[in-house]
Amino acid sequence: MPIFARRPDRATTPEADSWQPAGVGGPAAGADPDAPPRLIGAVSDVGGSISPAGAPSPDVSGYAPAAQPVAAPPRAQDRAPSTTSSGVLLLLLAIAIAGVAVFTAFLGGNAPVVWALLGALALVLVVQLGIVVRAARERRRLARGIVIATLVVTLLVNPLTVGGVRGIVDPSGPFGLSGLSGLFGAPGGSEAGSSGSGGARDADIDPIWKGYPGSRFTPVKDVVDGADLATFAERSDAMLAELRAALTAEFGFEWIERQPAKTEKDGNGFGGDSMLNRYTAPVWQTTKALTDIGQKNRAVEIIRQVAQRYGIVNLSMQNAPAAWRQPGELTDQFGGETLETQALWSLNAYDAIAAGGRFSTDIVDLSIDATGKVEKNRYFAITSLGMAPDGIELHLDASALLAEADRAAFLAALKPFDGLTVPQ
Template sequence: MVSSQHDRGQYLGGADGAPPPPPPGGYRGAQRMRVPAVPAAPVAVAAPRRPSPLGWTVLGAAILFALVLLVMWGAGATSAIYSLAVLALQLALVVAVVAALVNTRARTLGAVALAVALVVNVGTIGAASALAPGVSKLGPSDPKEDHWAAYPGIKGQSEDEILARPSLEQVEATADEVMAAIRDRLTEEYGFQWVRGRDGGTRSERNGYGGESMLVQYTSEVWSTTEPVRDHALKLAAMATIDEVLADYDFYGLVALNDPSTGFDPAYLERFYGSADPRTQSEWEWYSDDYPGPMRFYANVTDLTHDDGGRRAAREAQVAGTAEPVEGLRFSFLVPEVLSERDVDEFTTRMDDYPY
């Protein structure tokens, strides 16, 4: 008889109830199963898709249409820009751009074509052409409007009023004389030396009827000190001397536009002059005129001691190409709506066509 307890003892291992470990070297005849290696399947790489011919076609059409509009703009052909044919071409281009945008392969080039069409189109170029001086108007011209566009005077001003003003030549001579007197006084009292900055010139005034008047706006040359003027007391003294010279020529007293006493909002002073305090301002601007005469006088002092850099850059750009220094005291005249003596005869003759 075999003991069941003995039988159980033959199979007890080091852990309760666990089967015994295999003998050293493993069981005879046992072989390790080898799993054959499976080669990795090659990853298919999609070839890059080439843009659709539709995209190139639409982009080329958009560029060509933009060039045509720019040529029309340069020629001043406003009426042609708004013609039925051009509007139809733009509509066709819009349809083509939409078709390109919904096409996956043409979408990128379609987006570029859309950008071109948004910048250069009938609306933008037509508006620019209509605003440019001297271009043709939309549709047939109005003879009455054309007649008044050639008005030689200025709307709201009578012929007698215009002829009673000093001529262009007279205000030029007065400006030269006054500025020479100012330079002499300031040199005598403060030792200032001078350099001529921006040149003077004229430009035509608008007549109020969509055209150019025979009257012009005169801007004198600018005279500036060769050195900066930074002392607060010296600035005030120099302006007082200028005021005395202007009084000798029947100009009104100088007004400090940069001073809080003018009543301007402090934010306005900070924006235009750098500060609401004249002692820390980057720019001073004083003004006078000979009302009811047309002459306007400006005296400025640029002192960048308290500037953070922004005004210096703007001032450097302003004086670029001239001998005018960035900082210093400077002055000039601005005279609007004056008539040259050599144009008086033509002016009076042409005014006969516009009886009031």
């Protein structure tokens, strides 16, 4: 069946009815007689059929071509990925990182952590810029809106802006000028680092404190009202003499002075010299060790009794087993996990006789040093300080001691610091 329909407003003509396909009735004028015959117009370019020879041929100028097939729209999975979903994910990521930055900055986070978050936000910004360009090209309003919202969140809430606000509120904190300068390393080695007591960083402390005449670690009141240098030396010598006498009476010891008394200038804790002194009493040691645990316990009892008469009531046994100890810790330091197996017993007390005083006693018995760790730990004391491998040792020293002759000058030197709080 023909695929053309005649338009009713067109009429046929004799010329149209007598149309013949080329090559059917003979070669056309001027054509190559040797060329193979060709059927011109035999097949319609728009879907016509072959006309038999001698059949009337339609006037194609009056016919409409058949409709061409319409291509199906691309499937959803074949479409380019939407910018909207990527933007939403990055918006949520930017909000999450910004929230962590705020939490870290205001609730005690350290600067390196916040700078790491800043790096993450920078990466988010780079990706966002690419999505902005893509969204602009695709003319997707929703995608562009999400990306712009993400950029606003990232630019307004990030470690730099949050840290800057905190630095204004708390200039001495880690986001103040000095705190951020310390992030990249401050000159001066340990002097520019932490104070070691959990207090202010040395880099944050006003240089005026380098000339402080007192001690960073001992209050002025304790220095002025407490034992002076001469008093401490006198009382420490008396206490050590009483200890030696009491222990000798119990165990028949002989004693050797391993190190003489020593007085030296004390630092102020800020990198400068104070007007105070450090005193180290003579170090005494017995010529023999106690090996019986009962005798060791008796020696500890005698030492406590004498120390209490000199106001030392906080004498603690460092080697005592306790639940908070890590497994193997006592063995590493004292040679065993129980008193029976420990080659070293150590008693210690602070604020002994003076605010900056420290008293310690070591009871060493290397005969039960099964691991050899105690003797190894004592290598320096034996080789450099002249101590015997074992025995009972008595140590007493103090810092921040004011010499009576320097009292007036010391009080005068404190005047520039009146009303100031000593950094800790």
